[in-house]
Amino acid sequence: MSTSAAAQHAPGRAPGEGAAARARGLTKAYGAGETAVLALDSVDVDIARGRFTAVMGPSGSGKSTLMHCLAGLDTVSAGQVWLGETEITGLRERELTRLRRDRIGFMFQSFNLIPTLTAAENITLPMDIAGRRPDQAWLDQVIDTLGIRGRLGHRPSQLSGGQQQRVACARALASRPELIFADEPTGNLDSRAGLEVLGILRGAVDDLGQTVVMVTHDPGAAAHSDMVLFLADGRIVDELARPTAERVLERMKRFDGERTRRLDDTRGTRAARED
Numbered sequence: 273m274s275t276s277a278a279a280q281h282a283p284g285r286a287p288g289e290g291a292a293a294r295a296r297g298l299t300k301a302y303g304a305g306e307t308a309v310l311a312l313d314s315v316d317v318d319i320a321r322g323r324f325t326a327v328m329g330p331s332g333s334g335k336s337t338l339m340h341c342l343a344g345l346d347t348v349s350a351g352q353v354w355l356g357e358t359e360i361t362g363l364r365e366r367e368l369t370r371l372r373r374d375r376i377g378f379m380f381q382s383f384n385l386i387p388t389l390t391a392a393e394n395i396t397l398p399m400d401i402a403g404r405r406p407d408q409a410w411l412d413q414v415i416d417t418l419g420i421r422g423r424l425g426h427r428p429s430q431l432s433g434g435q436q437q438r439v440a441c442a443r444a445l446a447s448r449p450e451l452i453f454a455d456e457p458t459g460n461l462d463s464r465a466g467l468e469v470l471g472i473l474r475g476a477v478d479d480l481g482q483t484v485v486m487v488t489h490d491p492g493a494a495a496h497s498d499m500v501l502f503l504a505d506g507r508i509v510d511e512l513a514r515p516t517a518e519r520v521l522e523r524m525k526r527f528d529g530e531r532t533r534r535l536d537d538t539r540g541t542r543a544a545r546e547d
């Protein structure tokens with residue numbers, strides 16, 4: 273199905289506002305010849321501004337590749353990608369670095385905090401590198417929303433996993449980016465800390481007007497989003513607005529069944545040909 277067409281009418285999309293990011297015909301191949309892997313196969317997608325979008329799919333379906341291409345972390349083989357109104361495909365590495373620094377926030381499963389810096393220093397590091405002054409009122413709001421004011425002088429090793437992820441979240445929010453990409457942000461956390469982080473991302477969207485895209489394997493995590501995009505074999509095969517964990521799980525099971533049937537059909541055809 274064409275996700276772009278469907279997304280224009282999706283309840284998860286704020287009417288009248290442009291997409292925070294979009295891709296048309298996004299194709300990414302790794303390697304060449306016999307060993308080439310088509311990680312993304314002509315993907316059309318609109319990421320709604322001011323919404324929380326989850327990206328799900330089996331291992332190897334292209335979730336991380338999609339995120340990396342939308343964030344300008346990876347080059348594309350074909351197609352176009354825009355961040356807001358800026359087409360990022362074709363930008364030079366230096367322009368991409370600046371664009372990522374100024375307009376995108378990242379959260380990773382492994383937090384990626386600098387161990388020798390305090391929480392406060394980690395939070396403002398990207399802005400310090402860019403020579404930008406943080407907006408103190410915004411920073412205070414983020415720090416208080418995340419409940420980490422009492423931890424600002426601590427180094428990462430003195431913080432729990434959940435607190436480290438909250439610091440990583442504050443770092444992603446500090447520059448007030450147009451778009452936050454979170455790759456399995458709850459993957460290394462116990463369920464309580466994971467729920468806290470999901471609540472924080474939800475709050476960043478609802479209370480602070482941020483746009484969040486989260487890659488996850490967890491239907492429970494996806495249920496915190498406004499819209500789930502399902503990837504399979506490098507294509508967006510479905511989307512689900514206002515998800516619940518049960519509905520996400522049910523869709524995933526359906527895709528697994530369809531995929532197994534397709535594979536069985538392919539094997540059957542091949543076996544018949546060889547007979």
Ligand SMILES: Nc1ncnc2c1ncn2[C@@H]1O[C@H](COP(=O)(O)OP(=O)(O)OP(=O)(O)O)[C@@H](O)[C@H]1O
Pocket residue numbers: 302303309310311329330331332333334335336337338
């Ligand atoms: N640097 C690379 N070189 C070669 N192949 C790659 C590379 N990165 C990813 N791939 C392949 O591209 C496909 C998509 O990978 P990707 O990491 O995007 O999947 P994913 O859905 O994020 O998987 P997972 O859930 O396991 O993290 C896979 O078949 C993978 O093996």
